[in-house]
Amino acid sequence: MTKRDQSVREATVADVARAAGVSKAQAARALGGYGAVSEQVLSVVIAAADQLGYRPNQLAKSMTTGRSNSIGVVVGDIENAHFGLALRGISDEVRREGYTVVLVNTDEDLEAEASAVQELLQQRVAGLVVAPCSSNETTHLESAQARGHAVVLFDRGIHALDFDTVRVEFADAALEVGRVLLDAGHRRIGYVSSQRVGGSYERGMDLGLSPVADRVAGIERAFAEAGDRWDPSLVRFNAASDEALAAACAELLDRPEPVTAVVCSDSLIALGVLGQIKRRGLRIPEDISVVAYDDFPWTELVEPPLTVVAQPVYDMGREAARALLRKLGHRVPAERLPLRAHIVERSSVGTPRAQPQPSPVR
Amino acid sequence: MTKRDQSVREATVADVARAAGVSKAQAARALGGYGAVSEQVLSVVIAAADQLGYRPNQLAKSMTTGRSNSIGVVVGDIENAHFGLALRGISDEVRREGYTVVLVNTDEDLEAEASAVQELLQQRVAGLVVAPCSSNETTHLESAQARGHAVVLFDRGIHALDFDTVRVEFADAALEVGRVLLDAGHRRIGYVSSQRVGGSYERGMDLGLSPVADRVAGIERAFAEAGDRWDPSLVRFNAASDEALAAACAELLDRPEPVTAVVCSDSLIALGVLGQIKRRGLRIPEDISVVAYDDFPWTELVEPPLTVVAQPVYDMGREAARALLRKLGHRVPAERLPLRAHIVERSSVGTPRAQPQPSPVR
DNA sequence: TGATGAGGTGAGACCGGTCTCAATCTTGAG
DNA sequence: CTCAAGATTGAGACCGGTCTCACCTCATCA
Structure with a gap:
């Protein structure tokens, strides 16, 4: 109905040229600001153009030049802050x-990711910025890159070689999380993540090039430093839905020897875990300690304020964009933004309440 | 650098046609699934196509058909949940x-909004979904619509006639907020919003067709019901930055007769106000009551859980999209999602502490 | 048996820009 | 004053699809 059709047809270069009494080529040059154009022609074309309300057709432009002015961004969940x-x-x-x-x-x-990539390439975006949802199944990304498309990964990496990847450096922060918890006396530390993993976690398991892998490794390293080992059964993955998350919490909190601390892999998980803790009437940090990844404003406002790992998410986005722009041949400031996570200690970590200590440490 | 140029040129219909030994027109028909094509030709073309890894060029398609497969969305702040x-x-x-x-x-x-609209139209998007940042300065939107483009507004309305607008219904909820606060005994109620308004608020001031207008009106109505009037100096706008928000809080909380309740116009404001309250060592709800708009998960986890106004934001988005699709001539389910806000009472509203009552009520 | 028409096909125009190429017009140097 | 370099210009091809139109082949019907 509300189709413009012929009715309100947009003015084209040809229209402008006709109105200005010059050739299409000259009008295009004047409008596009390329080639040689006399003052004369320039002014008369400009005048005709805004007389007709001319707007360049970006589609046509992209098609002829082969250069597109849009880039595709593929993420798992925009709703996530x-x-x-x-x-x-x-x-x-x-x-x-x-x-x-x-x-x-x-x-x-x-699958959605694969078809998204497909779709975006069909739209002939100039390049792709993707937070891949799997580290392994990545043929769609590899083939895109192989076909000569500019692809930059962010947040998570993939195993295929040769991909520009922008990630936050978590090794130090994760180790620190482990140390903080261990120093406070925790040994039974739970870890909850929404990452999809087949089966349950085992030491040395391949978690892909996800931040989660680094975070788990950091805690494992802290345990090793302390001459101890982290019980892998306390690492719970696949907590993507509310139910799954509730189940994961149940397994960690309702066991004979419940965990004394929980590390939440992102803010959504933290929200869920906090809810579960509240539901059980547990107090933080007296009954259970909590550390969460991502330092969003609300983490400071809950009672008690959460000890979190802050990460430069906005800068990560910028840096990913810059990497893509570089690939696209743009001159982009060389200095890279430092992408290092750091722990922000607030009040959600305390000493575990005295309880029959399990085996470790004498 | 990573330019595909000629090197890995994408296969075109012409290439496929050549490979299949049929005319370009036939190949296009087979690929595009239109017109009459024999089984014979169909299969040989399909085979040639995926042999060559043919991907239709959406740009070219949009250009020739005049139909685009993308829609433009313009919002003020994606970072906002x-x-x-x-x-x-x-x-x-x-x-x-x-x-x-x-x-x-x-x-x-x-200005950014205006140029965004411009840009998107140049990209020849099929339609526009916009959360306009002003109710008054809307020539860019009006002219877009006048030129025959499909435009749907959401979240906020504008004064110009004839715009499809999808908004949440706040009248009842806002009135309820006023009543709840008034019933609890509050009279000095602050309202904080990031909306840009010139000068300070006065009764009957035109706040545009924003949700904020409805929310303020609701409280005013509740006051009227109670035979009282709301002090307009307690309504603070323009709290868009941290500093502005801090200033607004200072004006409400640090006056001789500080407000006993604060209504936060959105979750970002709530975050800021909560921070300011905390900084001052005030307790909720003993020292000050708080009501916030938008029921995000964290509002239930702060201490005390916040009384909020929940609104169907996701559905609002869907409904806006549907409205646009309808304009674009798509058949979309007729039933409209109900978009009504409702109050969720939790524990952040209490009775104001006894203090020299000001003038009203006996 | 010839008219009718549906199905299948290819040639080529078209969408709205860019860009190459050759023609024409200015210059300034010699 | 002559000539070549450089500026300005227009014609028309091109990008990769869609779509119209004319034409061809059969099967169907009278």
């Missing part, structure tokens, strides 16, 4: 060079 | 009809 913030970083950076962002949400679903 | 959620709703709904989303963030800046 983590990605919201990263997206903001990407968008801000990329706009500066005149690109717009085509966004696709995949619900962390591999 | 409110818009993140709405965007999710829009995206989910629109995908179903095969559209992708081109997102532009405006930082609630009018």
